Amino acid sequence: MIRMLLRVLGHEYARPVRRTVALMTATALVEGLSYALLVPVLRALFGSAPQDAWPWLIAFGGAVSVYAVLRHVSDRSGFHTGSTLLRGTYHRLGDHLARLPIGWYDAGRLGEVSVLAGRGVLQAMSVIAHLLAPFISACVTPLTIVAVMLAFNWQMGLTALAAVPILAAIQIRTGRSTAAADAERHGRDHEATGRVVEYLQAQPVLRAGGRTVERFRALDDSLREVRRASRRSALKALPGVVGLALAVQTVFTVVLALGACLALGGSVGAAEVLAILVLAARCADPLLSLSDIGGRLRGARYELARLDTVLRTEPLPEPAEPVQPVRHDLEFESVTFRHGDRTVIGGTSLSVPEGQRLAVVGPSGAGKSTLLHLLARFYDVDAGAVRVGGVDVRAIDTEVLMAQFAIVFQDVYLFDGTIEENVRLGRPDADEAEVRAAATAARLDEVIERLPAGWATNVGEGGARLSGGERQRVSIARALLKNAPVVLLDEVTSALDPVNEAAVHEGIEHLMAGRTVVMVAHRMRTVRRADRVVFLADGRIVEDGSHDALLRLGGRYADFCNASLAPAGSE
Structure with a gap:
């Protein structure tokens, strides 16, 4: 023993x-x-x-x-x-x-x-x-x-x-x-x-x-x-x-x-x-x-x-001689990823030039969120390569790789602490002016003003004392404070009320400005802001182009928009 x-x-x-x-x-x-x-x-x-x-x-x-x-x-x-x-x-x-x-x-x-x-x-x-x-x-x-x-x-x-x-x-x-x-x-x-x-x-x-x-x-x-x-x-x-x-x-x-x-x-x-x-x-x-x-x-x-x-249990291997990426373009080269017996991504190739906004759209289970996870190397691919700045993510040190990304998920988790402590997770050494500026850009300042304890408000375990929209604003402020060159968004407005959705959209605009962006989205308001849209089905890209071009094409993306996005057209 x-x-x-x-x-x-x-x-x-x-x-x-x-x-x-x-x-x-x-x-x-x-x-x-x-x-x-x-x-x-x-x-x-x-x-x-x-x-x-x-x-x-x-x-x-x-x-x-x-x-x-x-x-x-x-x-x-x-x-x-x-x-x-x-x-x-x-x-x-x-x-x-x-x-x-x-x-x-x-x-x-x-x-x-x-x-x-x-x-x-x-x-x-x-x-x-x-x-x-x-x-x-x-x-x-x-x-x-x-x-x-x-x-x-x-x-x-x-x-x-x-x-x-x-x-x-x-x-x-x-x-x-x-x-x-x-x-x-x-x-x-x-x-x-x-x-x-x-x-x-x-x-x-x-x-x-x-x-x-x-x-x-x-x-x-x-x-x-x-x-x-x-x-x-x-x-x-x-x-x-x-x-x-x-x-x-x-x-x-x-x-x-x-x-x-x-x-x-x-x-x-x-x-x-x-x-x-x-x-x-x-x-x-x-x-x-x-x-x-x-x-x-x-x-x-x-x-x-x-x-x-x-x-x-074997962790993801760290590179013996890590490489530092100098660019912020993204690339999937013949990527295959399996989860158990199921192929989630099958032979997909995709490139996102630096500074471009890419929207990933598709039915549930198509592998949209998995693309984001592979970029951040939450998993390793089974075949092919995922690159950031031309460098395979497996050749980049984990801390260096994560420093490239600001990630905002649909389900936000906040730690049991104050609002300020949760925002500072993005960059703990940020000064007070930078933290306040990030909060303002995310419209988190509106939430803080109406809370009795302000910045010192305890959010509770998982952020239970805040609403979903308020938690999302904290998450966006955290991402803004991190100031990473690549932004990954995973359906961040899918379950928000109109007021919070408008505030979150404004925060996202500040977050995406001048950065390479990959967003998983299904609302027209979000998709229209992308420079390019890919439609994913069964782990493969079936359509690729701008929003307007894909609508004119009248294919899978247009059918998907008509079936699921038409009620949101007024947005």
Whole structure:
């Protein structure tokens, strides 16, 4: 498990982990060896000169003091190393997630990662701080005590030693028998977490349908499965728990009986028998705790394996020798992109000269948004090449590539903070005048003026305290502040009311001025502002030209306009 932990975190953490393990092992050894002093102490106390026990009592007290100091140091090292590993894990996981392709984040994956980043990481990293010390103590201290028993009486020592392979076999068998049940329970836990989130997100729909008094069947079924899986997991672990307790108690009883026989036969003194029985009893407690510790370790190992799987997922490769584009024209050359078994973009070629505005139009599912994602290298193409300024996006450093784009999506996500903090995400080092100018150009200043807290207004998680149009204005202000040479727009006005749509259109005009623009659009007001229009169907460009030329052509684009854009013609 330590090997997997270091693989997950990186070997730069190997030294503090090994130091902590060494300290915990030394602590367990000293604890076991200190009990060896009980034999001469009890021998002196039960002998003819009890006062002779004082030197041994002092030695025993000294050993206990050394153990206490080592325990303090090892526990501190465990907590310090654990917190360091936790911080390092979050940093590494966050950096890795930021480099994974957007296509990796499907709906199920988001719930999985959210659970893993919260409870999963904490459980996995709790090994060093909370589980490793008791586990090492439960293994090393009894073995040390058995070695002490062998030194004082080989018969009783061998009897205790015979229990080691039996207990090890029980633990191994328990781990194997519960592995499948534990994996099922963890899977059901994650599914139930997703259902709870779904239930909360579905409240508007449930209430609109008058179903607030009904039970949410999907959630109920998921929780029932969690209960069944937990029950199966407990039943699978029960034989191991009972078997471990039975084996420990049996060995202790055999040692007790053997000690009584040896004492009655005169082979050993009463003091030695009593001391060895005290040592045997001291072995029992940590051994009995192995069931609980083992279960928690298996849970931590499962989370660690899931974390390892995520971190082993290959991110988009970075170029060994990145190239800096100097122009801002865009090009798709025979691009093919597949998502699963479906070809989303098939052999498409397209060029956008610097400073030109291109509108991408087509039916739902045609691959319009995918073109924008390929430009920003949210995915890598399966065939062909996507170029910015004549340079393949795969040859451009990710930070340099993203600096070329100002992106405004239809669904705007704002972080839980103030309006100003969300706008400054576009360019954190911008001065106040630049931030205010961007807000004015996006007509965000109108929103700020009517909010009591103004710029300091907290937008809530996801921007929940602002309307859709207000969030879109923040997004445009953020893009304006970034001042990137290429603008990507993805149906930014599709769900806005007329007032906000007019304001957003004005902001977009400021954003597009003098820049290379690719916009996914379906409203005539937006499409008419493009220098050129391409009609996309089934991942292929079927028509290409100006808006007026394509209308005169009377083809797919004209039919699409007549069917879906005619009601918006007055715009």
